[in-house]
Amino acid sequence: MPHPGHRFRALLVVGLLMAAWPSAGFAQAPPPPAAVGEQTASALRARIGPPHEETIKAYVEAGAKDTKPHVLTDREWALIESAIADLPVFYRQVLERRLARLSFIDAPSSTGTALTRPSEGPNGELMFDITIRAEVLDASLSAFLTQKEAMLFSPDGSGYQVQVMAGQGSALTYILLHETTHVIDRALDITMKGGPFTAVWTDYRSLAQPYAAGAIAHSVYRREPKLPLSQSPGLYRALAGAPFVSLYATASAGEDFAELLAWRELSSRFATPLTFQVLDGRGVEIVSVEPLESPAVRSRIEAAQAALTRARTAAPDKL
Numbered sequence: 001m002p003h004p005g006h007r008f009r010a011l012l013v014v015g016l017l018m019a020a021w022p023s024a025g026f027a028q029a030p031p032p033p034a035a036v037g038e039q040t041a042s043a044l045r046a047r048i049g050p051p052h053e054e055t056i057k058a059y060v061e062a063g064a065k066d067t068k069p070h071v072l073t074d075r076e077w078a079l080i081e082s083a084i085a086d087l088p089v090f091y092r093q094v095l096e097r098r099l100a101r102l103s104f105i106d107a108p109s110s111t112g113t114a115l116t117r118p119s120e121g122p123n124g125e126l127m128f129d130i131t132i133r134a135e136v137l138d139a140s141l142s143a144f145l146t147q148k149e150a151m152l153f154s155p156d157g158s159g160y161q162v163q164v165m166a167g168q169g170s171a172l173t174y175i176l177l178h179e180t181t182h183v184i185d186r187a188l189d190i191t192m193k194g195g196p197f198t199a200v201w202t203d204y205r206s207l208a209q210p211y212a213a214g215a216i217a218h219s220v221y222r223r224e225p226k227l228p229l230s231q232s233p234g235l236y237r238a239l240a241g242a243p244f245v246s247l248y249a250t251a252s253a254g255e256d257f258a259e260l261l262a263w264r265e266l267s268s269r270f271a272t273p274l275t276f277q278v279l280d281g282r283g284v285e286i287v288s289v290e291p292l293e294s295p296a297v298r299s300r301i302e303a304a305q306a307a308l309t310r311a312r313t314a315a316p317d318k319l
């Protein structure tokens with residue numbers, strides 16, 4: 001039986017690709033706001049609402065149990081407003097233009113964290129619903145990523161463990177950066193046919209060689225079974241030798257692009273570090289990978305930003 005995570009990712013991608021939108025919708029969309037900052041933050045606050053029933057259905061179909069809309073506490077509202085305020089101006093403008101709804105869901109058993117689904121605006125324009133699992137509201141980025149990487153492995157008595165060190169900033173800031181990059185990508189159609197990285201992707205989902213034949217192709221993120229923890233050093237050594245900012249980036253050209261640009265913002269705005277570490281049963285470090293220090297990753301981060309700039313210049317009315 002496939003791991004529920006497989007089905008979740010499949011749904012996410014189907015959700016992004018399935019519907020057809022009239023291209024004329026772009027022309028009818030309102031122009032970007034003249035003022036940003038506080039006004040944008042309160043405009044975005046007004047978009048927060050319960051998840052669409054189709055979204056709840058997608059979580060349930062992906063194996064999540066006890067799924068229900070999350071009721072935000074005052075403290076959680078403050079955390080969300082602070083994460084929105086942390087976003088670069090361009091990202092807030094994109095959300096103001098393209099975000100139909102931002103929702104939080106209680107789905108404690110879900111393996112997926114966030115779901116971005118296209119929807120149609122009142123004038124037929126392309127809009128998006130972003131739904132985020134409420135548990136992440138309180139999580140630091142380090143705790144969130146450590147938990148996420150743990151889902152790649154099954155315990156085998158080796159005592160190995162994987163730890164991600166990405167500072168004590170909010171996981172929500174990272175998630176909003178990552179999901180908003182998906183919105184940008186879809187609105188400008190950057191990676192749907194494989195994107196700018198033909199040395200890495202032969203199409204949206206297929207890795208190029210040598211990555212397709214390498215250890216990096218054998219993770220849950222590549223729709224493969226969980227690996228025993230004793231194989232974690234090999235997997236992270238493969239990451240160290242590849243131009244990906246994370247293993248999650250190997251899931252598709254779209255995830256690669258979202259990871260590159262999310263980490264570009266985190267590292268440049270907040271100096272957020274990123275270290276994947278494998279420890280043995282005595283807590284001794286076996287492997288340590290710092291993708292943001294890799295020249296190959298840094299050059300792809302800049303290439304992703306250049307691809308975004310090109311796409312914006314070619315279609316200035318779309319975002």
Ligand SMILES: [Zn+2]
Pocket residue numbers: 178179182254255258
């Ligand atoms: Zn994603």
